[in-house]
Amino acid sequence: QVQLVEAGGGQVQAGKSLTLSCTKSGRAFSGFAMAWFRRAPGKDREFVAALSMMGGSSYYSDSVNGRFTISRDNAKTTLFLQMNRLKQEDAAVYYCAESHLAVNSMNVRSTEEYDSWGQGTSVTVSS
Numbered sequence: 001q002v003q004l005v006e007a008g009g010g011q012v013q014a015g016k017s018l019t020l021s022c023t024k025s026g027r028a029f030s031g032f033a034m035a036w037f038r039r040a041p042g043k044d045r046e047f048v049a050a051l052s053m054m055g056g057s058s059y060y061s062d063s064v065n066g067r068f069t070i071s072r073d074n075a076k077t078t079l080f081l082q083m084n085r086l087k088q089e090d091a092a093v094y095y096c097a098e099s100h101l102a103v104n105s106m107n108v109r110s111t112e113e114y115d116s117w118g119q120g121t122s123v124t125v126s127s
Contacts, residue, residue, distance in 0.1 A: 002027060004096045009121030014088055020121060022079040022096030029053060029076045031098040031116070033108060036070060036081045038092035039120075045095070047109040049081060059108050064090070086125045093120040 008020040020036070035050035049070040050059045058070050069082040079096060097114035107113050 004098060004116055004118035006094060006096045006118045006121035009094065009123045011124040011126060012086055014086060014125050014127055016086055017082070017084045018086060018123060019083065020081040020094055020096075020123075022081075022118060023077060024098075026077065029072070029079065029098055031100045033099040033103045033113075034070075034072065034079045035097045035099070035108070035114060036079075036094055037097060037111060037114075038090075038094045038123075040089075040092040043092075045111055047111075048094070050103070050108045051079070052103070052108075057105075059105065061109070083123075086123075088125045088127060091123055091125045093122050095120045 002025050004022055004024055006022050012018050033050055033052050036048040037045050038048050039045040047061050051070045067085045071080045096118040098116040099114045101113050103113045
């Protein structure tokens with residue numbers, strides 16, 4: 001089974017930027033949507049951002065809207081999450097996910113819609 005692999009995590013100061021990436025062993029993403037979720041210590045996994053691979057629509061959680069940008073390369077082999085103006089509350093393990101279901105604006109934020117997941121990359125934000 002081809003897995004998703006995240007990269008780009010690390011430690012960054014609050015207010016700075018970081019870009020995460022997600023690949024699929026060099027293969028193109030085949031799903032209808034790609035997304036980023038995150039899990040902070042002691043909390044449930046939460047939705048961060050999603051991108052429709054068909055129409056290009058993007059979706060963001062309220063907490064990151066305006067600061068984070070989800071995108072992909074033209075070959076659909078790499079998914080990115082550009083994170084600007086990072087806050088300490090953004091510290092978490094970030095996961096890339098792929099959905100082969102026909103997600104829409106109503107369910108795109110649900111973990112249940114995604115059938116492939118990466119192992120995660122850790123982001124630490126210091127004051």
